[in-house]
Amino acid sequence: MTKEVIVAGFGGQGIVSSGIILAYAGMFEDRHVTFFPSYGAEMRGGTANCSVVISSSPVASPIVAEPDVLIIMNEPSLLRFEPRLKPNGLLLYNKTLIKSEPKRSDITIIPVPANAIAEELGQGRIANMVMLGVLAKKTGILQLATLKKAQRIRYKKASEEQLSLNDQALERGYSFL
Template identity: 70%
Template structure:
């Protein structure tokens, strides 16, 4: 099984860390992973995106052209990346911040109230975790528990309170699908 993933949104929405958490979780499960962030000019005031590949076999190209899975956190990212999702691929979109709706009929689409749920839990900053929870539930690319452990590695400087909040956000996202 290979899942080629693109995550995209505004700079500051935790796009890069979300990608690294998937990579860390995949690695902890003994899978092959590779992660490539957008860097430099593209970040400034605009969109951030990253590619993650999680696979049972050695990852050839780290460049994701047509993702199996797309997670978009804001409107411009939906417009930019939706056309690139593979046929029968999966699209998660942040329903709280994205007002338009995906147009593709040949992919599976999951709306996620990422920011709404994150705000309910107390911080809009953890919307990315809600998204990751839903991602784990639908794609089963990595386990929920692996994601929980991974966020503690990636955010190793955060305090216990933040780690718990992240766990809750992951769970809420997961339960959106496996309610």
């Protein structure tokens, strides 16, 4: 079993963090993982993306050309990455911020009002956690509990208040479907 995931959105939406949390969670569940961020002349508000591979066997290429799963957090990323998704792949997109509709008919599409759900919890910036929760439920590749453990490693300097809010966002995503 190998799942290749691309997470994409604006810088500041927790794109890189989402990827690292997925990689940690995969490692905690004894899978082979790689995480690779887009790097270069990046800026806040610019686009960011990262590739994560989670596999039961050693990961060959950390470069993901055609992902199995896309987590898309903003409009430009939908345009850029939708064509690359594998046939029968899974597209999760942030319905709150993305107004256009995905075009493909050979994939599974799940619109998630990620920012709206995060705002209900009091913080738009934890929309990424909502998406990871949906991913865990829909694909079954990772346990909710492992994602909770992983986010606590990624955000180890955050307050307990923030960490439990992140947990709640993961749960809301998990029970969204």
